[in-house]
Amino acid sequence: MRDMSKIVKITALVVLAPLITFGLYIIAHGHLTPGGGFQGGVIIASCFALLFIAFGKQSKHMLNKELLSVAESLALFGFVFLALLGLRKSFLNNFLANSGAMFGASVPFGTKEAYINTAGTIPLMNILIGLEVSCALTIIMLLMLNEKVSKHAGK
Amino acid sequence: MSLLQHSVALLIAFPLAFAFLTAITEKLSAKVKNIVVPVGMLSVVCTAFLTSVDVFANGTKVYTMGAELPSITMPAKLAIPIRIVFIVDAFSAFMLLLSSIVATAAFLYSASFIREAQAKYYSLLFLMLAGMFGLACTADLFNLFVFLEVLSISSAALIAFFVDFKASEASYKYLIVSSLASLMVLLAVGILYAQYDMLNIAALAKVLRFSFVDIIALALLVSALAMKAGSVPMHFWVPDAYSRAPAAITATLVVASQSCLYALFRVSFSLFGAFPLIHIIAYAIILLGILSMFIGVTMALPQKDIKRLMAYHAISQTGYMLLGVGIGLLVGNTANIYALKAMEGGIFHIINHALYKGLLFLTAGAIIYSTGKRNLDELSGLARRMPATTIFFITGAAAIAGLPPTNGFASKLLIYESSYIFNPLFSIIAMIVSILTLVSFVKVFCSAFLGPELKALSNVKEVPKPMLFAMGMLSFFIIIFGLFPDIVLNTIVEPAAMALLNQKAYIGALG
Amino acid sequence: MLENKKALLFALLILQNANFLVAICLVLFGLYALLFKKNLIKMAIGIAIIASGINLFLISAGYRKGGVAPIFTEATIKASEAETRMVLPTPQALTLTNIVISLAVTALMLSLAIRIYQQTGTLDATKLGRLDEL
Numbered sequence: 133m134r135d136m137s138k139i140v141k142i143t144a145l146v147v148l149a150p151l152i153t154f155g156l157y158i159i160a161h162g163h164l165t166p167g168g169g170f171q172g173g174v175i176i177a178s179c180f181a182l183l184f185i186a187f188g189k190q191s192k193h194m195l196n197k198e199l200l201s202v203a204e205s206l207a208l209f210g211f212v213f214l215a216l217l218g219l220r221k222s223f224l225n226n227f228l229a230n231s232g233a234m235f236g237a238s239v240p241f242g243t244k245e246a247y248i249n250t251a252g253t254i255p256l257m258n259i260l261i262g263l264e265v266s267c268a269l270t271i272i273m274l275l276m277l278n279e280k281v282s283k284h285a286g287k
Numbered sequence: 288m289s290l291l292q293h294s295v296a297l298l299i300a301f302p303l304a305f306a307f308l309t310a311i312t313e314k315l316s317a318k319v320k321n322i323v324v325p326v327g328m329l330s331v332v333c334t335a336f337l338t339s340v341d342v343f344a345n346g347t348k349v350y351t352m353g354a355e356l357p358s359i360t361m362p363a364k365l366a367i368p369i370r371i372v373f374i375v376d377a378f379s380a381f382m383l384l385l386s387s388i389v390a391t392a393a394f395l396y397s398a399s400f401i402r403e404a405q406a407k408y409y410s411l412l413f414l415m416l417a418g419m420f421g422l423a424c425t426a427d428l429f430n431l432f433v434f435l436e437v438l439s440i441s442s443a444a445l446i447a448f449f450v451d452f453k454a455s456e457a458s459y460k461y462l463i464v465s466s467l468a469s470l471m472v473l474l475a476v477g478i479l480y481a482q483y484d485m486l487n488i489a490a491l492a493k494v495l496r497f498s499f500v501d502i503i504a505l506a507l508l509v510s511a512l513a514m515k516a517g518s519v520p521m522h523f524w525v526p527d528a529y530s531r532a533p534a535a536i537t538a539t540l541v542v543a544s545q546s547c548l549y550a551l552f553r554v555s556f557s558l559f560g561a562f563p564l565i566h567i568i569a570y571a572i573i574l575l576g577i578l579s580m581f582i583g584v585t586m587a588l589p590q591k592d593i594k595r596l597m598a599y600h601a602i603s604q605t606g607y608m609l610l611g612v613g614i615g616l617l618v619g620n621t622a623n624i625y626a627l628k629a630m631e632g633g634i635f636h637i638i639n640h641a642l643y644k645g646l647l648f649l650t651a652g653a654i655i656y657s658t659g660k661r662n663l664d665e666l667s668g669l670a671r672r673m674p675a676t677t678i679f680f681i682t683g684a685a686a687i688a689g690l691p692p693t694n695g696f697a698s699k700l701l702i703y704e705s706s707y708i709f710n711p712l713f714s715i716i717a718m719i720v721s722i723l724t725l726v727s728f729v730k731v732f733c734s735a736f737l738g739p740e741l742k743a744l745s746n747v748k749e750v751p752k753p754m755l756f757a758m759g760m761l762s763f764f765i766i767i768f769g770l771f772p773d774i775v776l777n778t779i780v781e782p783a784a785m786a787l788l789n790q791k792a793y794i795g796a797l798g
Numbered sequence: 799m800l801e802n803k804k805a806l807l808f809a810l811l812i813l814q815n816a817n818f819l820v821a822i823c824l825v826l827f828g829l830y831a832l833l834f835k836k837n838l839i840k841m842a843i844g845i846a847i848i849a850s851g852i853n854l855f856l857i858s859a860g861y862r863k864g865g866v867a868p869i870f871t872e873a874t875i876k877a878s879e880a881e882t883r884m885v886l887p888t889p890q891a892l893t894l895t896n897i898v899i900s901l902a903v904t905a906l907m908l909s910l911a912i913r914i915y916q917q918t919g920t921l922d923a924t925k926l927g928r929l930d931e932l
Contacts, residue, residue, distance in 0.1 A: 209304060216304070433899070452913070462907055463907075474825070477859055
């Protein structure tokens with residue numbers, strides 16, 4: 133895969149930060165607005181896709197595949213662990229909601245602005261899913277980028 | 288005892304957690320990984336075993352994800368169960384028991400040939416277990432689809448685990464068939480949801496009106512799940528996938544197909560059991576069974592590849608289960624003794640088939656492991672070099688042909704008896720298929736194990752001990768089930784058959 | 799006059815169910831691609847098209863006229879109406895899950911296709927041939 137012109141590279145770097153911020157925003161507000169972990173994770177992964185397209189083979193060394201893989205597995209394990217923490221009542225029980233702890237505020241009645249400090253384990257799970265999806269999609273793209281697709285390579 | 292109360296959730300949580308833990312520790316250190324994988328397998332199998340023992344002793348378990356009781360989850364006026372509910376009845380417990388036995392054997396077997404740092408293999412195996420356990424436990428139709436996909440994606444990845452283009456091609460074929468089947472299941476789920484606003488099998492069964500669209504959903508579900516179970520008109524993926532996967536995975540894949548068979552029976556008994564035209568479905572299942580039996584075995588006869596031959600026999604044996612349970616579905620709830628016998632035969636055959644087919648695939652894997660050859664023409668005189676494998680092969684072959692004192696004899700006898708009362712022709716076809724099975728395995732035995740020793744095979748050795756132990760474990764179960772079929776029938780098979788036939792109990796479990 | 803009315807009603811029926819008709823068409827296109835296309839990549843595209851047809855079906859089945867999103871704090875309607883007008887978000891959840899799963903399936907299929915191409919140099923299913931003789 134060839135890299136593109138300097139203009140494309142610079143533009144990609146410029147829009148990278150706002151795009152990643154947007155993805156993080158979507159993840160963090162998953163319990164308040166449409167969106168959530170998967171959608172935000174896909175947005176973040178698409179930023180890296182932009183990098184790969186702009187920089188071609190140079191981008192291979194920008195990201196550490198092993199680290200991404202560990203982060204992905206850690207996020208998934210964290211999800212199951214969070215679900216297990218609710219076991220005092222039931223698996224996946226939202227034990228943080230309305231407890232007053234982190235994300236534990238109760239939701240006031242009526243049409244008001246949304247409070248981010250609510251919904252218990254749901255925002256935490258959204259963050260973990262966001263991490264998992266962004267890492268997993270980036271790894272998939274990295275692996276496909278590294279493949280040498282040439283005829284009769286194996287024969 | 289609170290942990291036992293949560294064991295249904297742990298069934299899903301443990302395999303998932305250990306799958307991801309294995310993937311983490313693979314990167315960090317090999318020593319930790321070597322501890323994590325056996326510990327994980329042990330805890331997963333123990334959870335499954337304890338859950339099924341609990342269910343057989345104390346009756347159906349109902350578990351609601353995220354809340355304590357299913358009744359809390361229904362908004363008072365809507366009365367729609369919106370949470371995911373797991374209902375583990377005797378048939379689910381039966382599947383849990385079966386999949387944990389075969390998974391243990393597969394795990395032990397792979398311990399010797401996945402020696403390198405290939406933790407991903409175990410991660411995927413854990414994911415496959417999560418899919419099978421989830422399929423067996425869930426009472427939510429959409430959840431069924433999700434676990435079906437978890438199962439098929441992880442098994443497709445495992446089929447192509449060793450880099451080999453034939454394995455990749457088999458895996459591609461498997462993936463196309465299974466994702467098409469799962470998407471059709473999802474379409475049926477969407478049709479049902481659009482009409483009744485609910486996904487819970489027990490709640491749906493209560494309100495089902497059997498409109499024209501429901502019948503379309505039923506047809507989609509039955510055909511898609513029969514396709515995934517490897518029944519005849521859509522059986523073409525079975526020989527490729529079974530013969531190209533690593534041997535331990537093939538044994539697990541057999542159980543994966545049984546899980547899809549479980550889903551088929553669950554849908555046709557527990558969801559559509561009260562359908563007035565269910566006998567059409569029953570006849571369709573019986574017809575699929577007869578066709579699978581006959582076409583599977585006739586295709587197996589000319590095969591020369593040892594694993595491919597066994598894969599065709601797997602199709603043929605699936606036919607016996609479809610025949611037995613189909614007769615049960617046809618006669619239905621009328622407390623007919625032969626219906627119950629046929630059901631018992633079909634269900635008993637599920638566990639027997641998983642055991643002996645698993646064993647046969649493991650012996651085939653052992654032959655390929657130590658000789659590197661899979662063509663029967665190139666194999667000869669292995670009985671001298673591999674005596675233990677030979678004995679295990681004889682056990683498995685006797686069981687699949689239905690010879691006493693193995694478990695295959697017990698379940699096949701039940702199916703012969705009950706289908707003879709129903710229609711003598713079915714019973715005759717079943718016996719002919721059994722004889723052809725015996726013929727084909729005698730051929731394998733003679734050409735691979737007997738005969739003169741070949742020069743090319745002069746330095747063949749017996750396989751490593753973990754492999755022998757795995758095969759020995761399955762043989763032990765085969766002989767025990769064959770010697771004491773009454774105990775097995777009364778303790779696990781009859782409750783499972785009754786759980787399927789008694790649709791009201793399943794609906795009532797939700798409360 | 800009557801003929802016109804009939805035609806109008808028919809057109810209305812088609813328009814009202816346009817989503818479902820398009821969904822069925824998408825599923826059929828996908829099946830066509832699976833059955834008649836020989837290229838492995840095109841088969842993967844076929845599966846993806848079927849998945850999106852089913853997504854469309856699920857989303858259309860979840861649509862209710864006059865329904866509002868079940869967001870607790872943004873409910874502009876009275877509590878008594880909320881029970882009848884708030885829409886259960888289950889179909890959206892189903893669709894999202896299906897999107898995730900079909901993403902995984904497509905990724906796996908494409909990587910298998912890459913591997914097959916590396917090892918055989920072709921993506922043509924007929925040239926790959928049957929695995930073994932039978």
